[in-house]
Amino acid sequence: MAQQVRAIVISGNGTNCEREVANACRLAGADVADIVHISRLLAGEVDLNDYHFLNFAGGFLDGDDLGSAKAGANRLNSAVIAGSDQTLADSIRAFVAAGKLVMGVCNGFQLMVKMGLLPSLDGDHSQTTTLTFNDGGRFEDRWTYLKVDPDSPCVFTKGLKGIYLPVRHGEGKFVTESPGILDELESRHLTVLKYCDADYQAPTMDYPLNPNGSSAAIAGICDPSGRLFGLMPHPEAYVHRTHHPRWTREELPEEGMGLWLYQNAVTFIRENLL
Template sequence: MAKTVRAVVISGNGTNCEREVAAACRLAGCDVADIVHIAEFLAGRARLDDYHFLNLAGGFLDGDDLGSAKAGANRLLHARIQGSEEHLSDQLRRFIADGKLIMGVCNGFQLMVKMGLLPAVGGDHQSQSATLTFNDGGRFEDRWTHLKVDSASPCVFTRGMDGVYLPVRHGEGKFVPASDEVLAAMEKRHLCVLKYSDPSFQTTALDYPANPNGSVAGIAGVCDESGRLFGLMPHPEAYVHRTHHPRWTRDSGLSEEGMGLWFYQNAVRFLRETVL
């Protein structure tokens, strides 16, 4: 029997990148890439159990009121499914326990951090140990960034990568661990998967605009210790073809597939080889 990879992108309450994410999943080889409104899950008409790859897309979730993605995090953590004693968070815990994959981009990354899914040092996926807050520059940043990949990271999504070039577009992208101890544990376990860097992929923690938001230690993307839960502020779904590159008309050396597609291809490969 063929191994069918089923991806889902949750939409609603202000997300606006779900179509791009679903398209990236399909291009990477997902057999199914459904866009499902959060209300469908809460009404019991859709279930996370039916999927292998959960995508939390970017946008302006709940208008970024009450802090980036905090209201959305509370909804996912505490909302009960209509006509059931089960909460959506119960399905989410099963999803993680079954070895499936979750990726959150931009607002989706904020959501995972506010829910406690990342960085989850020590395997605790229920306690918040970091946050994402206002950019140091005090303004929305829309630019392309170079990102250094930690090759020693357990992250499933970045296997085989050394450095990537992706766009950021956010006003609250500064990653801040709850303490120096949390940061030290993240560094020791190689959970700081992506760091902002210069064009030669040398990391920087301080320099603007290479670090567009002032993230502590230049952190742009984080995974948990399993490597199966991953979040990042840059948008991989926005660079899945060479025509998405800002210099595509001037750089004849660009490959047909964009660097962002690699993340999704790694996810599909892992699911086919390990989960299905």
């Protein structure tokens, strides 16, 4: 077991992309990619310590009734694991402290932000950013061009310049608690992904290239370690050329661009955690 790359994808309470995420982990080279319902973690039947890569999948946690992933964040912060005095949030923070990887996609990104796992500029896990209603006031389901910050510490985007991924969300507009938070994110190169033009050159606030009006065109951020990463676009939805909307009209490589993020994660684990 010690030499296996082990990924876990948490399901339940409204997630609906867990199978795609687990598939992406396996295609990227993970030896194990378990889909685990949150109830099993809370019952103490599954231990996060047995894994290297924690995935929060997209979906509609609790129907987004209190805002995207807010109820889910409250649950993780307060629910105690059976047979212990730890909340599941405590277990996740211990997982992070052990140098392991966490990625949240769409609703998973919203969850990480509202738990304070991102951006965690001072390591105190207090919420300083959020994801709110799209400027257009409607659900967006479209493909987006994303510019990667080459100077970011993000493990997942190492060596990448730009990627093309779909979004599907109603609350994807990234905003910060204060202008100072945004300035710090920018200066520390934690704004990993930005909505951009088709040449992956210039970030844009123009709709529909920027589908939600995110501050500074931000589509994804990481924490200062680069090991925690959240993004609104769905990398698990483009891991094979046939997932591309124009795959019958364009010459494309077999692997979809989204798979690159998972491959970087697996490489990091093999080089640093095994």
